[in-house]
Amino acid sequence: MSQKYPVYPDLAGKVAVVTGGSRGIGAETARQLARNGVKVAVNGRDQAAIDKVVADIRAEGGEAMGIAADTTDSAAVERMRQEVEQAWGVPHILAVFAGSGGEPVPTLEISEERWKAVIDTNLTATFLVTKSFLPGMVKEKRGSVITMASSAGRLPGPASAPYSAAKAGIIMFSRHLAADMGKFGIRVNCLAPSLIVTEKVQQNMPKEQQEQTARFFPLQRLGETYDVAATTLFLASEAASWLTGLTIDVAGGRVSL
Numbered sequence: 001m002s003q004k005y006p007v008y009p010d011l012a013g014k015v016a017v018v019t020g021g022s023r024g025i026g027a028e029t030a031r032q033l034a035r036n037g038v039k040v041a042v043n044g045r046d047q048a049a050i051d052k053v054v055a056d057i058r059a060e061g062g063e064a065m066g067i068a069a070d071t072t073d074s075a076a077v078e079r080m081r082q083e084v085e086q087a088w089g090v091p092h093i094l095a096v097f098a099g100s101g102g103e104p105v106p107t108l109e110i111s112e113e114r115w116k117a118v119i120d121t122n123l124t125a126t127f128l129v130t131k132s133f134l135p136g137m138v139k140e141k142r143g144s145v146i147t148m149a150s151s152a153g154r155l156p157g158p159a160s161a162p163y164s165a166a167k168a169g170i171i172m173f174s175r176h177l178a179a180d181m182g183k184f185g186i187r188v189n190c191l192a193p194s195l196i197v198t199e200k201v202q203q204n205m206p207k208e209q210q211e212q213t214a215r216f217f218p219l220q221r222l223g224e225t226y227d228v229a230a231t232t233l234f235l236a237s238e239a240a241s242w243l244t245g246l247t248i249d250v251a252g253g254r255v256s257l
């Protein structure tokens with residue numbers, strides 16, 4: 001676990017929900033938020049993985065609760081929202097990061113079932129989570145929503161077609177939401193990371209291939225979970241108080257649209 005983290009004093013005492021917080025980018029984001037004094041609700045589906053992130057945060061003196069909920073299931077999302085709001089009130093920060101399905105598969109081999117599952121896991125889940133939490137934020141007239149796209153939603157590449165389409169959909173959905181929600185003091189911004197070295201990437205991509213791939217990035221390295229978490233904290237903080245509707249390419253210079 002990285003020990004470095006950015007500090008934004010205005011984040012202290014706020015409440016955040018991180019979907020997909022049980023591992024990878026979301027887990028690092030949850031940890032960095034907690035180190036800034038944010039109370040963090042850590043979501044995922046794997047209870048053991050959620051418990052580990054919550055325990056890590058508590059061991060460092062932070063506040064966290066774990067909530068297992070499949071974000072493609074609107075009833076489960078509603079239960080998660082109720083649990084968070086009953087414990088801590090309406091969240092200030094909503095990091096909608098849960099997603100998967102980018103593994104390359106030739107488009108003609110993708111079944112209808114797989115297409116729908118990947119669209120649901122990424123795009124529909126982003127809609128369901130924001131739909132559930134936004135009414136409270138609208139009442140409070142504040143909030144920062146950070147959604148998770150991918151460089152696959154910016155440029156054609158090896159990622160599967162439904163994943164690329166879902167991530168491009170999240171970018172436009174986020175811009176639409178930003179335009180809708182600005183009058184309520186709610187900011188909505190979207191992240192579009194390129195290759196970020198998570199545990200899953202470490203397992204599936206040999207070190208040599210990682211080094212070769214890094215050479216294609218102007219900054220000559222792959223992304224770390226730290227990079228995405230740090231950008232999220234900036235967007236969540238008052239330092240970004242006049243930024244909304246943006247898509248930020250956390251991509252080492254490889255994507256700059």
Ligand SMILES: NC(=O)c1ccc[n+]([C@@H]2O[C@H](COP(=O)([O-])OP(=O)(O)OC[C@H]3O[C@@H](n4cnc5c(N)ncnc54)[C@H](OP(=O)(O)O)[C@@H]3O)[C@@H](O)[C@H]2O)c1
Binds near residue numbers: 044099
């Ligand atoms: N790593 C990259 O290179 C990269 C690049 C661009 C974009 N992204 C995006 O960043 C996000 C996080 O990716 P990662 O690389 O950190 O992946 P990861 O290590 O595989 O973690 C994925 C997270 O999403 C959660 N999740 C997936 N489906 C879910 C569902 N239906 N309901 C609730 N939670 C669900 C997982 O929870 P459980 O395992 O507990 O179910 C886990 O916490 C994803 O949206 C991904 O598309 C990643």
